[in-house]
Amino acid sequence: MSADSTGLTTVPAIRALPKAEVHVHLEGAIELADLLEAAREARVRLPGPAATLFDVASHDDPPHPSPLSAFLRFLDWEGALFSSAEQLERLAYRFAARQSASGIVYADVIVNPAHWPSWRSDPAALFDALGAGFDAAAADGLCRVRTCASILRTWDAATAEDLVSAVVARRPRALVGVSVDGDERVSGRTGGRFRGAFQAAGRAGLRRTAHAGESSGPEGVRDAIDLLGAERIDHGVRAVEDPRLVDRLADEQIAVGVCPTSNLALGLFRRLEDHPVDALARAGVRVTVNTDDPAALGTRLEAEWALCAAAFGWDDARILRLARDSHLASFATDDERASALARLQEREEAAA
Template sequence: MPKAEVHVHLEGAIELADLLEAAADADAALPGPAATLFDPSTHRLRPGGSELSTYLEFLDWVGSLYGSRQRLARLAYRFAARQSASGVRYTDVIVNPSHWGAWRHDLPGFFDALASGLDEAEADGLAPVGLCASIERGQTAAEAAELASIIAERRPRRVVALSIDGDEGRHGRTAARFADAFDIARRAGLGRTVHAGESSGPEGVWDALTLLHADRIDHGVRAVEDDRLVAHLAEAGVSLGICPSSNLALGVVDRLGVHPVQRLMESGVVVTINSDDPAPLATSIEAEWAMCAAAFGWDGSTLVDLARASVRASYASAEVRAVLESELDAQAAHAEHAELDRLGATARLLEATP
């Protein structure tokens, strides 16, 4: 099914084989045994729980492996290939320059290297990818404003939005610190997406909306704790980029069956289903969709609606959106015909039953 993914981190989407290859090329020591590099029971390198800060340090190590333009471009190409293999037709990928130490003093070069790999991938027929340049929550207001100014003034190819990620639990309510940076992005017409409402409560989502003027929320599942916030999200059409496996890893929910995604949907909130950090979480976008469909009984029509929501929540170009919406119209018609065929077959069976 044609769909978009709007909440996935480049740093968390590098598969083990690629990491080992990059470490060998860079002559870098591994932070643990190769076979268990992503095993949370041995190295606690997972994007969740009390280990989140350790995981972010691991991402700094990952970024240190990609100091050359060629290696960074190849990484971007492989990301586009993996997304395409999962049936994703457009991706907004979050990339946080603070993790890529070799590029901290050459942010334009960093974004250009990524864009060159994505350009090559698209020229080869792979799905297009937009870059969401992300502030790390522990950075200063000046560092955030510098990043926002670079992308607003220089307009690096494929950069479509400003983002914030990082450890909410450790740094607390930091939105006010980054208000100036997000105002720069807003005035430049860039998208604005903020991690909030996972390790923080509803107050983090309110801060993202009121102080940063976010047009999309990454996670946001704890918005369900505030009925007024849920109503506001539904009325304003602000989408939540939900990542079920990440929520389970972080302990926001203890099992999928009680995840608030269904309640949010029933309340009229626009949600999308995403993979977040698929490599260490051992997941994929199609796995996230499949397990949610099984847990909540989503039928073909619901999945088409979710795919359509993902396209509309994305920062894809109008041309890409139009193509995907057209394909989803065809999917919806097919799903409707299939349901009518199923009902007809059931009716015939009942008529023939004594």
Template sequence: MSEQQPASVRVDEQAIRALPKAELHIHLEGTFSLIDLLTLARESGADLPGPAATLFDVATHHEFTMPEVTTGGGTGVGKAGLSGFLRFLDWQCGLVRTREQAARTAYSFAARQSASGIRYSDVIVNPTHWNAWHGRELELVDALAAGFDAAEQDGLCVVNIAYSLLRGQDAVEAEDIVRSLVATRPRRVVALSIDGDEKTTGRTGVKFQEAFRIAAAGGLHRTVHAGESSGPDGVWDALDLLGAERIDHGIRAVEDPALIGRLVADGITLNVCPRSNVALGLYPSWSAHPLPRLLDAGVSVTLNTDDPSPLGTTLEADWSAASVEFGYSLVDLAGFAARSITASFADDDLKRRLSDELVAATSELVA
């Protein structure tokens, strides 16, 4: 990393958009725009669970609060934090009920990424949030792939899918899903993921060890959410039990020097999301976030948005904020772009092309 600038220097978002890059930790469920939700609700004849203007509210003190639909059909106020946020995702994804709606959602995602200068994305899709597709998960993936195909044909961001299990699923269900993925190899599915609230479910590495073994044997990449609401133990489990090639979040690894050493030695990339971590109350502020300490320790780190729509952000906005909060220069941000390309699950030809374009773009911007 280059010498840090004074914290008052902000790298312009236009310059950031000009950097070819990948985004590796972003959930399709967290990218619906407000107009997407209003359109889907109208098409599906569904009531909004609260005022349209406040669906994406991030309350004061960096806590995410959301209106939820109760089991009795009424509405209530969800608890702040990750569990309430996950319920919001269930509600919004439940609005997608047809193949055409799913393909449109995928195409819109690729367009959004392209607007931020993102050239490739490993988007995380957790079908457990998509209520209308239970029992038809592979049909959902195929519909999304059709949207991503159309977007790529139109010159938009290349998108592949990290199919995500939910920590609350049982082991047999997870293994059956992964066997289906390996047997059918759905278009654009390149990886197996797992997400959900670690604090609620506890350590689940042993439960999903066989599912991830099947994925590895079948040629799927592996990325694991860990070290967010749990401590370093979740990251150890992801590495030792699930064979993770990347860690989504992983920020709590900073609490364990031995784990930091393991990440550095094995070249494991952490896909961190500072705005999400602060909004959901893991850290009180950007200044308290361990991203700089992880980088200084030699860990490979990428900078991502996680769930940008409800958090009211874009990747270039978060990178620009990082330039202010952490003193990162444009050259430092180009380092994040380079790591994002290298750690991505894109094919080698695309990686080489994007890396070459990044070198050329960086030289032009800093000249």
């Protein structure tokens, strides 16, 4: 196939493909209208003008040492606006609706209780309320969404293990896995610290993913695999610096959840053409392209795919592979994955 024959590299065509998204944070996907509504309900002043609310650096006082650290503090502010289960259910439903508008039929969404102060003492209740909204959305035919409970990289081992214990004991609806996120540059290597928490999650049947290879180098990716048992790597782009690690990712089919616009925004790469997403895919790594924090970054999944297609000359076959790999990398059930792949096959046959 080629881009000229079916045009699968355009934004409308990509939107029409049944896709999965595996690296997106709920905290970074809350739209401006939802934040303004929640701020009014909480009677909380905005940290800056509404029109530039996502320009975190413009209202970060005192300044933080890195753009990511400043952004994480902004997430703390917005998470504090949501104190009722009803608000969380509404937020979850709207997230699923926006995913559906991008042609996403399944999503693993990352949620870090550290950013939700009203729920830190009972994280299982946070995930249960979100799960109720996601289940309601699925019942209405919208995107199926499941959550990954994320450990903040600056936590100690006991706090991480407490989170895992809490969600394992209650097993909130829609919870599928655990994650770890935060600023690698500030916290350094943390694989050993969270090994116990991830092992407990694995024993309980939860899936495991981890942020690594973003501001850390290849060693962060190796730690995530060897110490945390990560089945998928969020970001993982700096694995490209170690050819042996790239071969391992390809051989073991450990997917990477790449977020090009996010990486450019944080200055990891100067231009999209410099980004290693294409090199990783050509090396046989199961690459997925995702949004990370779509509201804050002003992006949508179909736009991310189209940008990569234009930058790297991806044709229709490459886009279809990207769609297939998105489902293979997801934590969907076997039946959900098979159904999505069958729909994708039908789309491919219709375009042939």
